[in-house]
Amino acid sequence: MDKQELMQRLKDEIIKQLKLEGTKPESIGDHDPLFVEGLGLDSIDALELIVLLQQEYKIKLNNAEQGQEVFRSVSTMADFILEHQAKQV
Amino acid sequence: MSPEDQLNITKSVIIRNNSIYVDGNIIYEYFKNDNFLNDSYESLDNNYPKFYKMDVLGKLGMLATHLLLKDSDIENHLPSDVGIVLSNSNSSLDADIRYFDSVKSFPSPALFVYTLPNIVTGEISIRYKLKGENAFFISQQFDADWLHFYISHLFQNNKINACIGGWIESINSDHDVCLFLTERKESKNGINFTAENLNNINSLGDDVSNILP
Numbered sequence: 001m002d003k004q005e006l007m008q009r010l011k012d013e014i015i016k017q018l019k020l021e022g023t024k025p026e027s028i029g030d031h032d033p034l035f036v037e038g039l040g041l042d043s044i045d046a047l048e049l050i051v052l053l054q055q056e057y058k059i060k061l062n063n064a065e066q067g068q069e070v071f072r073s074v075s076t077m078a079d080f081i082l083e084h085q086a087k088q089v
Numbered sequence: 090m091s092p093e094d095q096l097n098i099t100k101s102v103i104i105r106n107n108s109i110y111v112d113g114n115i116i117y118e119y120f121k122n123d124n125f126l127n128d129s130y131e132s133l134d135n136n137y138p139k140f141y142k143m144d145v146l147g148k149l150g151m152l153a154t155h156l157l158l159k160d161s162d163i164e165n166h167l168p169s170d171v172g173i174v175l176s177n178s179n180s181s182l183d184a185d186i187r188y189f190d191s192v193k194s195f196p197s198p199a200l201f202v203y204t205l206p207n208i209v210t211g212e213i214s215i216r217y218k219l220k221g222e223n224a225f226f227i228s229q230q231f232d233a234d235w236l237h238f239y240i241s242h243l244f245q246n247n248k249i250n251a252c253i254g255g256w257i258e259s260i261n262s263d264h265d266v267c268l269f270l271t272e273r274k275e276s277k278n279g280i281n282f283t284a285e286n287l288n289n290i291n292s293l294g295d296d297v298s299n300i301l302p
Contacts, residue, residue: 022138045199
């Protein structure tokens with residue numbers, strides 16, 4: 001799966017996991033901030049994103065600081081997942 | 090209590106049997122059987138995206154409070170003067186069961202945060218920026234005497250000048266809500282804040298009220 005496909009899949013998964021009713025995948029920009037501005041997610045949403053990574057991609061975050069970088073945007077999430085998958089090969 | 094301290098029930102909302110009543114008048118009926126809460130929210134409120142993330146108690150509280158405070162002059166009261174006193178019989182059991190089910194695969198943080206009954210009072214407080222006294226009581230059934238006693242006590246001790254009170258219950262997709270707004274003010278349409286009048290308000294559409302465990 002290339003980055004573009006992964007970002008599309010992530011947008012669908014984020015909407016479903018976080019119950020963002022009324023939000024369409026195409027309205028989420030690849031580089032839009034996920035928290036505060038942009039999608040306006042909160043701390044519970046951050047925990048749900050951690051669950052999403054663990055459930056769907058078998059990736060565990062090592063620390064909270066890492067989350068701030070990883071969950072900056074859909075693009076940074078995709079980069080992190082691809083990097084992790086490359087290390088597994 | 091002096092006459093100027095007269096307490097009035099200035100508005101009421103009942104949600105039961107897939108119907109919603111405001112001040113005794115039916116305003117919404119739902120004839121499908123799949124998604125009463127989301128569909129009624131989208132018809133009557135639809136201005137608070139966090140609604141979709143809430144548990145059933147939270148959604149019922151949001152919907153009923155929106156209707157209770159709509160067109161009211163609640164903003165004339167200081168945020169610290171508006172209390173919230175709610176009750177039910179099953180606590181957060183509905184959310185507890187859903188969370189327990191999620192634990193079997195992967196625990197959901199979003200479900201976990203709703204595994205206390207008083208979360209709905211917090212959700213109402215956040216949306217309407219209310220900062221007054223609040224409480225959530227567990228009783229076997231709608232207890233008008235207790236609600237009247239406790240809310241009156243808050244008024245008498247000058248803790249509040251208005252109060253959102255009542256009953257918010259849901260179990261096995263059966264919803265039962267009786268919310269009332271009590272204010273210390275003259276009101277043309279209001280009725281006296283008494284236990285008897287609370288029971289009268291709660292008797293509307295009474296087939297499934299007071300759901301027992």
